[in-house]
Amino acid sequence: MKYNKLAYSIMALAMAATATSCQNEEIDTFETDDSMVYFQKVGYTTSAGGEGYSNSTSFSFVGYNEKLTKVTFNGELHTMGKVRDYDRPVKVVVDEEKTTMIKGTDYEVDLDTVKIHAGQAVAKINVVFLRNPRFREKAETLVLKLLPNEHFQVLEKYKTSNSYSASSDDTLDGSVYSFKIDEVYSCPASWATLNANKYFGTWTATKFIFINKELGFELSDWTWINGAGSKITAGRMPYFAIKLQKILQAAADEGNPVYDEDGEFMQLGDSYRVDYSKYYN
Numbered sequence: 001m002k003y004n005k006l007a008y009s010i011m012a013l014a015m016a017a018t019a020t021s022c023q024n025e026e027i028d029t030f031e032t033d034d035s036m037v038y039f040q041k042v043g044y045t046t047s048a049g050g051e052g053y054s055n056s057t058s059f060s061f062v063g064y065n066e067k068l069t070k071v072t073f074n075g076e077l078h079t080m081g082k083v084r085d086y087d088r089p090v091k092v093v094v095d096e097e098k099t100t101m102i103k104g105t106d107y108e109v110d111l112d113t114v115k116i117h118a119g120q121a122v123a124k125i126n127v128v129f130l131r132n133p134r135f136r137e138k139a140e141t142l143v144l145k146l147l148p149n150e151h152f153q154v155l156e157k158y159k160t161s162n163s164y165s166a167s168s169d170d171t172l173d174g175s176v177y178s179f180k181i182d183e184v185y186s187c188p189a190s191w192a193t194l195n196a197n198k199y200f201g202t203w204t205a206t207k208f209i210f211i212n213k214e215l216g217f218e219l220s221d222w223t224w225i226n227g228a229g230s231k232i233t234a235g236r237m238p239y240f241a242i243k244l245q246k247i248l249q250a251a252a253d254e255g256n257p258v259y260d261e262d263g264e265f266m267q268l269g270d271s272y273r274v275d276y277s278k279y280y281n
Contacts, residue, residue: 035081038155038174061183063219074124075177088151095143139182188222199241206261241272
């Protein structure tokens with residue numbers, strides 16, 4: 001019969017703890033016929049075979065090309081007990097109280113078909129996260145929660161590491177898996193150093209993304225400025241502003257003006273302003 005390695009760890013710990021507390025008492029061990037399910041992701045491994053676990057995933061779209069419109073991550077399910085020769089459905093729901101994401105807008109997932117397949121002890125729940133402006137405002141959270149059903153009970157607590165030296169206080173909740181996604185930009189310090197307001201106008205995340213796209217900048221280019229080989233230098237700022245002004249003006253003239261974060265037309269510094277007058281006549 002096949003058993004999950006965490007089950008052996010828990011059985012060994014239970015036997016050791018009971019034996020040392022009272023030699024004459026009957027030892028309680030894990031009943032391997034009682035199938036249990038829990039979330040677990042391996043966060044790190046050591047050369048000695050040690051593993052550290054987690055029950056969450058975090059990701060930021062910041063700095064990624066706009067062609068990346070979605071990403072897929074998974075919550076990994078593990079089981080304790082005997083491996084069965086038939087499929088076993090697992091009951092997973094969205095924890096609405098702890099979730100701030102909107103299904104269909106921020107993420108897509110099918111929880112109705114989650115199961116541990118015959119002969120298997122592990123399964124993955126794939127969640128697709130959809131890049132959208134909501135993630136630019138703040139990090140949004142999705143929390144999945146396991147519920148017991150006719151096939152599984154839920155393991156709600158286990159150690160964060162398979163190391164015997166790990167404290168019993170270091171535990172994870174196996175019943176939940178959380179995803180935190182964002183695309184929160186911050187104004188780089190070099191914006192002030194370059195006096196970028198003079199050329200590009202007031203910084204906004206939407207404008208920053210537009211500038212990087214049109215001028216081919218990476219986030220790292222804003223860290224290394226004015227140095228040999230750097231893309232962004234103080235001397236080139238007028239050139240950048242003129243190029244952006246032409247791009248924005250062409251879009252406006254063609255009837256496709258670019259909008260900024262506040263819903264108004266995107267504007268540059270006073271000496272490089274885009275003419276949107278036809279939209280006000």
